[in-house]
Amino acid sequence: MSNLKLIIRREFIARVRNKTFVVMTFLSPLILVGMILLITWLATLNNDEVHKIAFFDETGLFLSDFKDVNGIDYVDYSQLTLNDAKDSVVIKKMYGLLYIPNKQSNRELAKSIQFYADEAPSISILNNIEDVIAGKLTNQNFEEKGLDLDVIENSRAKVNIQIENFSGEKTSKMSNYVKMFFGGAAGYFLMMFIIIYGNMVMRSVIEEKANRIIEIIISSVKPLQLMMGKILGTSLAGILQFAIWVILGGILLAVTTSVFGIESQSIGIEQSLTLQEDNQQEVQLLLQDIMKLPLGTLVVSFLVYFIGGYFLYSSIYAAIGAAVDSETDSQQFMLPIILPLMLGIYVGFFSVIENPHGTVSTVFSMIPLTSPIVMLMRIPFGVHWWEVVISILLLIGSIIFMVWLAGRIYRVGILMYGKKPTYKELFKWLKY
Amino acid sequence: MANLLEVQQATKRFGDFTALHDVSIQVPKGSIFGLLGPNGAGKTTLIRIINQITLPDEGSVYLDGEPLKPEHIRDIGYLPEERGLYKSMKVGEQALYLARLKGLSKKEAKERLTFWFDKFEITHWWNKKIQELSKGMAQKVQFIVTVLHRPKLLIFDEPFSGFDPINANVIKDEILQLRDEGATVIFSTHRMESVEELCDHIALINKSKKILEGKVSDIKRAFKSNTFEVGLLTESNNGLYDSLKDKFNVVPADFKTIDDQLKLKITLDQDTSSNDLLRYLSERAQVMRFNEVIPGVNEIFIKTIADNE
Numbered sequence: 001m002s003n004l005k006l007i008i009r010r011e012f013i014a015r016v017r018n019k020t021f022v023v024m025t026f027l028s029p030l031i032l033v034g035m036i037l038l039i040t041w042l043a044t045l046n047n048d049e050v051h052k053i054a055f056f057d058e059t060g061l062f063l064s065d066f067k068d069v070n071g072i073d074y075v076d077y078s079q080l081t082l083n084d085a086k087d088s089v090v091i092k093k094m095y096g097l098l099y100i101p102n103k104q105s106n107r108e109l110a111k112s113i114q115f116y117a118d119e120a121p122s123i124s125i126l127n128n129i130e131d132v133i134a135g136k137l138t139n140q141n142f143e144e145k146g147l148d149l150d151v152i153e154n155s156r157a158k159v160n161i162q163i164e165n166f167s168g169e170k171t172s173k174m175s176n177y178v179k180m181f182f183g184g185a186a187g188y189f190l191m192m193f194i195i196i197y198g199n200m201v202m203r204s205v206i207e208e209k210a211n212r213i214i215e216i217i218i219s220s221v222k223p224l225q226l227m228m229g230k231i232l233g234t235s236l237a238g239i240l241q242f243a244i245w246v247i248l249g250g251i252l253l254a255v256t257t258s259v260f261g262i263e264s265q266s267i268g269i270e271q272s273l274t275l276q277e278d279n280q281q282e283v284q285l286l287l288q289d290i291m292k293l294p295l296g297t298l299v300v301s302f303l304v305y306f307i308g309g310y311f312l313y314s315s316i317y318a319a320i321g322a323a324v325d326s327e328t329d330s331q332q333f334m335l336p337i338i339l340p341l342m343l344g345i346y347v348g349f350f351s352v353i354e355n356p357h358g359t360v361s362t363v364f365s366m367i368p369l370t371s372p373i374v375m376l377m378r379i380p381f382g383v384h385w386w387e388v389v390i391s392i393l394l395l396i397g398s399i400i401f402m403v404w405l406a407g408r409i410y411r412v413g414i415l416m417y418g419k420k421p422t423y424k425e426l427f428k429w430l431k432y
Numbered sequence: 433m434a435n436l437l438e439v440q441q442a443t444k445r446f447g448d449f450t451a452l453h454d455v456s457i458q459v460p461k462g463s464i465f466g467l468l469g470p471n472g473a474g475k476t477t478l479i480r481i482i483n484q485i486t487l488p489d490e491g492s493v494y495l496d497g498e499p500l501k502p503e504h505i506r507d508i509g510y511l512p513e514e515r516g517l518y519k520s521m522k523v524g525e526q527a528l529y530l531a532r533l534k535g536l537s538k539k540e541a542k543e544r545l546t547f548w549f550d551k552f553e554i555t556h557w558w559n560k561k562i563q564e565l566s567k568g569m570a571q572k573v574q575f576i577v578t579v580l581h582r583p584k585l586l587i588f589d590e591p592f593s594g595f596d597p598i599n600a601n602v603i604k605d606e607i608l609q610l611r612d613e614g615a616t617v618i619f620s621t622h623r624m625e626s627v628e629e630l631c632d633h634i635a636l637i638n639k640s641k642k643i644l645e646g647k648v649s650d651i652k653r654a655f656k657s658n659t660f661e662v663g664l665l666t667e668s669n670n671g672l673y674d675s676l677k678d679k680f681n682v683v684p685a686d687f688k689t690i691d692d693q694l695k696l697k698i699t700l701d702q703d704t705s706s707n708d709l710l711r712y713l714s715e716r717a718q719v720m721r722f723n724e725v726i727p728g729v730n731e732i733f734i735k736t737i738a739d740n741e
Contacts, residue, residue, distance in 0.1 A: 003533055006529065006532055006533055007533075010529055014518070014520070014521065017520075018520075207518075207519075208518075211516040211517065211518060211519055212514045212515055212516030213515070213516045213517050213518055215485070215510075215512035215514055215515065216510070216511075216512060216515055216516075216517075216530065216574070216577070217530070217533065218485055219483045219485060219505065219508070219510040219512070220505060220530070220533040220534050221533055222502075415480075415485070417514070428447050431447070
């Protein structure tokens with residue numbers, strides 16, 4: 001067996017046997033599913049809560065309009081005096097009191113309605129109340145002007161633009177969101193992978209330095225070989241972990257929805273039914289859109305950018321690990337890693353979704369440190385093949401350069417103890 | 433005797449700092465070669481060059497007559513001064529891993545490890561983790577890993593640090609046996625008594641330059657000053673001392689005796705032989721002790737470095 005294979009094997013086994021790794025692998029999906037359940041549960045809890053709101057209507061106009069809706073019960077206190085109504089609301093610990101004074105004109109009335117409450121009421125409740133009053137007042141205004149409400153209702157126009165490309169294929173309006181979802185998920189996934197497993201590579205380098213085993217090993221193998229072995233071994237462990245997460249997460253989700261999901265399913269059917277009534281065509285188009293995504297290109301480019309991006313960054317992580325004595329010292333060198341990753345994600349989520357082929361998106365999908373993330377997000381929107389090729393070539397070129405650079409720093413750094421290196425010093429090491 | 437290792441005019445700079453300047457050494461086959469020098473003299477850099485961990489800026493290294501190349505790694509066993517093992521890996525596992533990195537097959541590595549573990553009576557450590565062992569125990573494992581692939585050249589950097597005297601002796605005997613089986617040993621240390629005991633050749637490096645190299649016996653011969661240590665029984669110590677002072681270069685000496693002797697160190701000039709001195713002394717006193725003062729490696733070390741300052 002070649003030395004590289006031996007190193008990869010050792011690194012893989014060392015990572016996989018690590019207790020934290022094992023715990024994280026099997027606990028994370030549980031935690032994730034637990035979180036989802038908790039959030040769903042909390043949301044239903046919130047929905048069940050009913051707010052009692054009293055209204056004091058001097059005009060008597062709205063008495064029939066405040067109907068109990070989901071989450072709000074209206075109580076009519078118009079028979080009491082305003083002060084009694086206020087006291088009663090406070091004593092009964094109601095959500096608040098709506099006061100509609102008697103005014104000359106509707107215009108004046110619209111401005112003088114008040115809501116008494118200890119705490120500022122939630123926006124959704126206020127919107128609900130405002131909608132009720134505004135609707136009533138608008139209709140009154142129409143009637144005053146002698147307009148027939150039925151005529152108005154019937155003359156409302158409803159527009160639904162059909163999107164179609166020049167070759168006659170219809171697409172859903174949601175199409176861009178679908179593309180963004182696929183691209184965004186891929187980019188975000190890559191970023192997480194780089195941060196988690198790049199860090200693991202760095203820790204493994206620091207561990208060898210701290211254990212003082214490094215000199216024994218590099219008297220047998222070339223430092224570059226050791227570095228590559230570490231990166232590859234750790235990435236294999238990472239892929240295994242992610243695979244377990246996906247499988248376990250899938251199983252757990254399936255199990256939990258089948259156990260707890262009867263209720264949510266019925267709601268889901270109701271919702272999808274109404275959805276279909278409204279947008280049957282839209283949903284079909286959406287499915288068509290997903291099928292029409294360049295799935296093959298997506299998968300291939302995902303693999304290329306995933307591997308490329310990971311190699312680029314983990315060689316930087318390895319060099320940092322070699323340069324420092326402990327993990328705490330590594331903080332000062334984290335900026336060159338976190339900054340481009342964050343930049344990639346932000347450019348992806350703000351620039352690409354707005355204008356996937358604009359200058360900003362195009363440039364950042366070429367710069368090697370951000371290209372894996374940004375290009376992955378752009379690809380679902382359809383990118384010229386030559387742009388992808390240039391971007392990949394640039395990426396490969398910079399990987400070779402970065403591995404070489406990191407190798408130089410690594411070679412010197414692993415034998416340096418007790419010094420906190422500066423960037424200037426790292427630059428000097430390149431020449432040793 | 434042919435040289436197993438030759439370093440020719442090796443120079444290594446780190447930025448503005450010259451770690452090694454024009455250093456050449458010749459290590460004869462089958463010798464135990466002491467590489468001496470104060471801290472920071474450049475010994476470790478030289479050793480790393482021999483191990484191909486660092487490349488020299490100038491100069492070349494020959495192993496067994498061939499210019500050093502990557503395959504030679506398997507002919508060298510290196511025990512660095514800064515040494516450790518993976519804390520969370522089992523002893524047997526990592527010994528196996530390190531042995532296989534040196535090119536041994538799994539089966540071969542296992543057989544040899546079993547042999548050595550039996551020899552050191554540490555077989556029961558196989559499934560322990562390094563963090564459960566003491567420092568000296570870990571050092572034994574490191575020693576085994578260093579010699580396991582039967583290299584032609586063994587390089588030990590402070591091999592005895594961390595060992596108690598008993599285990600240090602075990603290791604010393606193993607080194608001697610390996611030498612007898614044909615290995616050549618380079619030995620870097622500050623402990624002069626072990627140099628005295630083990631080394632037949634030495635090189636002394638100070639401030640990145642080699643200032644002394646050769647066979648220990650030759651070097652000692654060059655450093656001896658024709659001085660003799662004598663112990664005499666006389667009627668009157670003072671009388672003899674005064675008359676000796678007129679004739680020779682005499683200083684009082686100090687060594688342990690059971691009776692009251694006149695203890696002296698007498699340095700002779702070129703024209704006087706030790707027999708002349710002995711004859712002179714035997715006529716005047718009873719000679720209880722008469723031996724030539726041969727400088728220790730320690731003295732040579734200190735003197736050479738002081739002369740070079």
